[in-house]
Amino acid sequence: MLNTLIVGASGYAGVELATYLNRHPHMNITALAVSAQSPDAGKLLSDLHPQLKGMVDLPLQPLSDAAEWADKVDVVFLATAHEVSHDLAPQFLEAGCVVFDLSGAFRVNDDGFYTHYYGFSHQHQAWLDKAVYGLAEWNHDKIKEAQLVAVPGCYPTAAQLALKPLIEGDLLNDAQWPVINATSGVSGAGRKASVTTSFCEVSLQPYGIFNHRHHPEIVAHLGTPVIFTPHLGNFPRGILETITCRLKAGVTRQDVAAAFHRAYDDKPLVRLYDTGVPALKAVVGLPFCDIGFAVQDEHLIVVAAEDNLLKGASSQAVQCLNIRFGFPETLSLI
Amino acid sequence: MLNTLIVGASGYAGVELATYLNRHPHMNITALAVSAQSPDAGKLLSDLHPQLKGMVDLPLQPLSDAAEWADKVDVVFLATAHEVSHDLAPQFLEAGCVVFDLSGAFRVNDDGFYTHYYGFSHQHQAWLDKAVYGLAEWNHDKIKEAQLVAVPGCYPTAAQLALKPLIEGDLLNDAQWPVINATSGVSGAGRKASVTTSFCEVSLQPYGIFNHRHHPEIVAHLGTPVIFTPHLGNFPRGILETITCRLKAGVTRQDVAAAFHRAYDDKPLVRLYDTGVPALKAVVGLPFCDIGFAVQDEHLIVVAAEDNLLKGASSQAVQCLNIRFGFPETLSLI
Amino acid sequence: MLNTLIVGASGYAGVELATYLNRHPHMNITALAVSAQSPDAGKLLSDLHPQLKGMVDLPLQPLSDAAEWADKVDVVFLATAHEVSHDLAPQFLEAGCVVFDLSGAFRVNDDGFYTHYYGFSHQHQAWLDKAVYGLAEWNHDKIKEAQLVAVPGCYPTAAQLALKPLIEGDLLNDAQWPVINATSGVSGAGRKASVTTSFCEVSLQPYGIFNHRHHPEIVAHLGTPVIFTPHLGNFPRGILETITCRLKAGVTRQDVAAAFHRAYDDKPLVRLYDTGVPALKAVVGLPFCDIGFAVQDEHLIVVAAEDNLLKGASSQAVQCLNIRFGFPETLSLI
C-alpha cells in the first residue's frame, strides 16, 4: 500500500482523485488537504460534495507546511493552482515523494512560457528539467521512471491524442495549420464563485482566442503550430474537439486509420471509432479519450472527446500513477 | 411622457424593467443607476447583458445621492436590496416621486417582520403604513392611488393568485393548511457570484424549509396559514407552484372553477386552464401567471406558473405602473 | 458464477443493469435481449449507448421464445414493458429461473389494479401470489427466499423509504394524508421517440395528477392513503420527493430522527442526513436513497432523493439479487 496525500482536494479534480484513489487497491489516502486559508478547511469532503457521503468522508485538512506530510506519504497529488504547485512540488520532491501535479507549473520547459502565460517567473528549473509530461499513451517509458509527473492540461490531452499519430506518421500538409475548435464544460473553470460561470450566465461562447495558455502547451509538445480556439459550453463536464487538417497529397482514409490504430490499438483508454465520430455523452464520467474522423479529398476532420476532469485531469493522473508503480494501467479507473 | 429612473438596473429584474420601459410609449428612461460602489458603475447595461446591445445601450450611473435624481424624474423603480430600498424609497417619495419597490422593504406592515426575516429594524413606519401591496389583480383600486407600491415577492405572487379566489370563496377546509411546493429558477437568487448558483453546483433541492421570508409575506396577505416549501430548480427562469388543498365538504370542481373565473375572467395577465395544468415553458419570458387545477373528492391540487422575473417581479411592477397612471394594463407587456 | 439474461437491455434501466452485472464478480451475462420486433435487435448495446464501448460490447439478441434461453441461465432480469413482463416472467419461472422484474406486472396483488391502472387483465395469479416486492431495506427476509422479485417503481421506492419508518413508528396524524410532491428526470419516461420528452419540449410540469399508477402502488404497500403528485423535471436522471406530513401530538424531532435511524442505521444504501436535506446531485449516478427532514411544531417535511434508474430501478434490482443469493448487499454497486 502506498500512502498518498491529495492537495487541493476540495475542487472538482480533487473530488475525482479522491474517488479513484479511495477505491484503488494499492493506495491509502493518508489525508486530503486544502490551503490553510480555505474556508473549506476542517469540513468533510462529503460536506462540499454530498455524492461522496458514506464513501469518502475524510476531512479537508489545512496545509500550512509541506514538511508536516512529506515524510508520512509516498505519493502526492497536487490539484492546486499553478503558483501553489510551483511552490509545493519541490518541497515534496526533495523529501522523496513521487508527485503528480495537475497544474500547469511543470508542463513546459521553456523560457518565457511561465512569465508570459502564467504570470510568474519559474524558480525551479532543475525540477522543470526532470519533470515528465504525463501524456500517458505517449510517454509511458519516461513516466515509469519519473519522480515528478506534470499531468497535461485538459484541452492539450485531447488535441495531442488526436494529432500525434498524424504528425508521427507524417500525414499532414505543413502548409496549413490544424484548426482545433474545442468546447469545454463549465467545470473546467474550477469550483469558485464567479459571475461568468453562474448558472444564468453560461452560454456557448469562444474565449481566450489566440491567447489561451493551453495553446503553447499543445504547440510545445506537438512540435508543430496549430490554431486553437476554446469555447465554454453549457454543460458541466466534458470536452469535444473538432480538428480540421489538410492531408499531404496522396494520403488516404486508410492511411489515417492505420496511423490511429498503430498508435492506440494496445492502449486501453483511447477508443477509436471505425465509423462515425464521438459525441460528448460517450465519455462523460469515464476515463477514455474517444477519437473518430472523416476524410474528403485532402480534408480531414478529427473529433476527440474526453471528460475534462478525468482523461483531461484526474483519471490521467491515476493512469500515470498506475504506469509509474507498475499497476495495471486501468486499475480503479474502469 | 413620464421620466423614470431605474435603480439596481444591472440585475436580472432591472434588465427586464429596462426592456419594458424602453418600449413603453409613455415612459422615458432618464437614467439607469447602480450603487456607487458597484463594479458595474460606468458600464453600459448592454456590456453586462449583451442581448440589449443596440436596444438599451444606456450607461449604469453610480447613485450616490437620491436628491440628484429625485427632481428630474416622476417615477422610480427600485430593483435593489431590501436595505437599500428601505433607505432610498423615502428620499424619492418625499421629493414627490411615485416609487415602485421590487424589494421586500415595504411589503408587510407588521411588527417584528423586518427584524425577524430581513435582519433590520424598519425606520419608516409612516411609509410602511402608506405602501400599497402591488398584487395587481387584487389591489387595483389602491394601486391607482398609491405613491409607494411594494411589488410582491415572486413566490407570493403565484401563491396568492392561486389561493385568494379559494379563500375569498370560502372553499377551503380550515382544518388543513394548504401545502405549497414551489420551484424557482436560479435567477431568483440574483446576479452575483456564488458557489451555490454556479453552473456545476445547481441541482433540484429544497431550501429555506419553514423559514423562507416569503412564507410570512404569503400568510400576512392571505390571512391564513400555509406550509411553504421552496426549491431551487435547474433552470434559469420561472416558478412553478403545486398547491395541495382540502376542500370544504360539498365543494365541487365546478365551484372551484367558478371561483377562479369570477376572480380572473376580466384580468388579462392571469390565464386560467379549463383542462390540464400549466407547464413552466408556458410562461417563461411572458408576463402571465397561468393557473390550472384538479379535484378528486375533497382534494384539490392547484398549479400556478409564472416567470419569476416578470409576473414575479418586473412585469408586475410595470403592470402596477400602468394601473397607477391609467394606461392599459398590459401596455408594453404583451 | 450465475448465468444471467437481461431482457429489454436497450433501454435506460437495461444499460444500468448491464453495467452493474458486467462488473459483478459472481455474474456472467449470458445474453442481452430485446423484443424480436425491436429495430435495435442485432446491434451492439454499445452502438446505442456509446459510453459502453469497450466495456459492454455485447449484441442485443432478438427474443422470440423464452424457452430458448430459460435453460441456459439461472437469473433473468426483465427491464421490459408491463405486458411483456407479465407474459415472459412465468415462462422463465416455470423453467426454474430466478426472475427480477423491473416492470409493474407483479408489484401489487390486488383485484382490479392491473385492469384499472395498466389496462390489462392479470393472467398469472399464482405467480402474483408468490411474487415478493423488492423494497430491499424492508423485505430482506422474503427476498432471500423469492423466485420472483417485483422490483418497486421509482417513485414508490423513495416514497416508501421516506414514510415507512414514520408509519411503523406510529408518528403520523391520520387525520391528514401525507402530501408527496415528486419530480423525476426525463429518463423515467423511457428511451423512445416522443414529442413530450423531446429536448425542446421538456419543462417542469406536473402530470398524472390523482391518477398516476405509482399512487396505488405506494398506498398498497404503505397501507395508508397519500396524495401523490408527480412532476416531469428538466434533467435526465434523478427523483426528488418532498413529503409534507402532520405529526401526532407530542411527537418531536428526536422521535422522527430515532425512527429513521432505527430503520436505516444498518442499511448501507440509505443515507440519512442529520442536518439539512438532500439535493438531487447527491444521488445521481449512485445507488443510494438519501433522506433528510425538518420539523416545525406538528409539521414534518421529509425529503428523499434517489437516481430513478438506480435505486429506483436497476441498482435496487441488483441489490435484491445480492440479497437473494447471499452476496454482500452492495456488491458491484459502490
Add this chain to the structure above:
Amino acid sequence: MLNTLIVGASGYAGVELATYLNRHPHMNITALAVSAQSPDAGKLLSDLHPQLKGMVDLPLQPLSDAAEWADKVDVVFLATAHEVSHDLAPQFLEAGCVVFDLSGAFRVNDDGFYTHYYGFSHQHQAWLDKAVYGLAEWNHDKIKEAQLVAVPGCYPTAAQLALKPLIEGDLLNDAQWPVINATSGVSGAGRKASVTTSFCEVSLQPYGIFNHRHHPEIVAHLGTPVIFTPHLGNFPRGILETITCRLKAGVTRQDVAAAFHRAYDDKPLVRLYDTGVPALKAVVGLPFCDIGFAVQDEHLIVVAAEDNLLKGASSQAVQCLNIRFGFPETLSLI
C-alpha cells in the same frame, strides 16, 4: 392590411412566424395551416405551444388544396418540408400570391443540387429561376421585386453574413478554405418525435461532416469553397459559428473591421462587436446576427451568432416581407 397564410404553422419556425405576424401592424393572419394528414390539424396553435395562449389562439386548419386559400390571401409563408414547399409554392405563386419559403426548395438554382442533397428532382425550373435568395442584408434590391423569396438556411445565414464582407473586400487568402465550425440548438431538427433529439440523448456532437445540405448552399451563394462542420448542441435554440480564415498578406485588423462596418453599419439587424466576440445568449430570442472577430498575424477568427429560428428562419422571413412591401425593415421584429 395584407392577408396572410402560414403553412406549417405548428412547427417551431411556424410559431415564431405566427407571433411576429400577429403583432405586425400591416398583416392579418387569415389562417394557420398544417398538412391535412397532421395529427395537429384542428387543434389550436396554443394547444401545442401553451405560451401563445391568449395571444395566438387560432386553429391549425388542414390544408388539402392550395386553391382554397390562394385567392383569399396576399402573402404566404411556407414553413414546410422541402418537398411540400416545392409542390405548394408554384400553386400559390400562379394565383398571384407573394411567397416566402423557409424550406430549401428554391434556394439554389443548380443542376443536381436537389437530387443530390434533397433527394428529389426539381420540377419548377421557371420558379427556381425567378426565386430571390432572401439574405436580407445583401439582396435588398432583388427582394423588393420578388414574388418568391427563398429564405436562407439557418447555418448559411450566419456563415454568409460573416464571410461575405471579407470575400467582397478580397481580404482572404484563397490558398486556404475558411473552416466553419457551427453548433446549433436542437430546435434546428424540427418538432418531431425522434430518439436523436430526445432529452436524454442530446449531447454536443458533430454530424453531417462533409455532407450537410447547407454546405453547398453556402458555397453556391458565397462563390467560394469552405469547410463546414455542423454540431448539435445541448441547448434548444441558437447557432454559434466560429470561422477560421487566412488573410491575404498585408491585410490588417483595421481592414477587417472596415469591411464589416462598410457592410453592416446601416443594417439594423446585424450587430458588430468592436471588441470581443458574441456569446450565444446575446441573440437567443432576438432577430439579430451578432458578429465579432480576432486577428493574429494572418489568422482571422470570426464568430457569428444568431437564433436559428429567428435570423436563421422566421425573423429573416419577416424582414424580407418588410423589405418586399416597403415597411420599416425591423417592423414587429424588435
